[in-house]
Amino acid sequence: CLTSTENLSGPQPREYNQFLCSICLDVFTDPVSIPCGHNFCKTCITEYWNINVQCQCPVCKRLYNMRPELQINTFISEMAAQFRQSAQQKTSSSSSEQQDVKPEVHQMIQKRRLKIEEIKASVQLSNKDADREIAEGVQVFTALKESVERGFLFTVLTESCLLRR
Numbered sequence: 594c595l596t597s598t599e600n601l602s603g604p605q606p607r608e609y610n611q612f613l614c615s616i617c618l619d620v621f622t623d624p625v626s627i628p629c630g631h632n633f634c635k636t637c638i639t640e641y642w643n644i645n646v647q648c649q650c651p652v653c654k655r656l657y658n659m660r661p662e663l664q665i666n667t668f669i670s671e672m673a674a675q676f677r678q679s680a681q682q683k684t685s686s687s688s689s690e691q692q693d694v695k696p697e698v699h700q701m702i703q704k705r706r707l708k709i710e711e712i713k714a715s716v717q718l719s720n721k722d723a724d725r726e727i728a729e730g731v732q733v734f735t736a737l738k739e740s741v742e743r744g745f746l747f748t749v750l751t752e753s754c755l756l757r758r
């Protein structure tokens with residue numbers, strides 16, 4: 594996950610956490626700041642305080658005698674919106690990358706198949722030699738297919754790993 598992170602201009606994992614509500618574990622919706630400095634979605638903290646008898650910060654456990662006034666933090670709200678947007682862009686760009694890889698893999702496999710067909714065609718000329726060639730051809734084909742698939746899988750894993758953060 595480290596190699597391709599450098600090339601991405603999107604938010605880094607550390608920033609990502611700043612836009613996550615610790616109650617719903619999602620990107621903030623109408624983020625509010627409470628006096629201890631922790632931020633939550635307005636609905637999340639309101640519900641949390643409705644359920645719990647005491648007004649307490651779910652993160653640092655600071656107690657409030659009075660329920661603090663909840664004002665939407667416009668700065669965080671904008672940052673969260675931007676973050677959500679860039680996360681969506683990243684999702685769409687990575688899916689197009691996957692589409693780029695597929696035809697390439699397909700083409701390579703197709704080429705190998707043609708080669709094997711050629712070898713098969715020569716079977717009629719010389720059975721003994723062709724058998725050996727087919728075996729070799731299949732081996733190359735399998736090895737190539739495996740390495741291509743592994744490379745592709747790695748790309749997918751890297752992408753999904755980045756997205757999960």
Ligand SMILES: [Zn+2]
Nearest residue numbers: 614617634637
């Ligand atoms: Zn929330």
Ligand SMILES: [Zn+2]
Nearest residue numbers: 629631650653
């Ligand atoms: Zn707190």
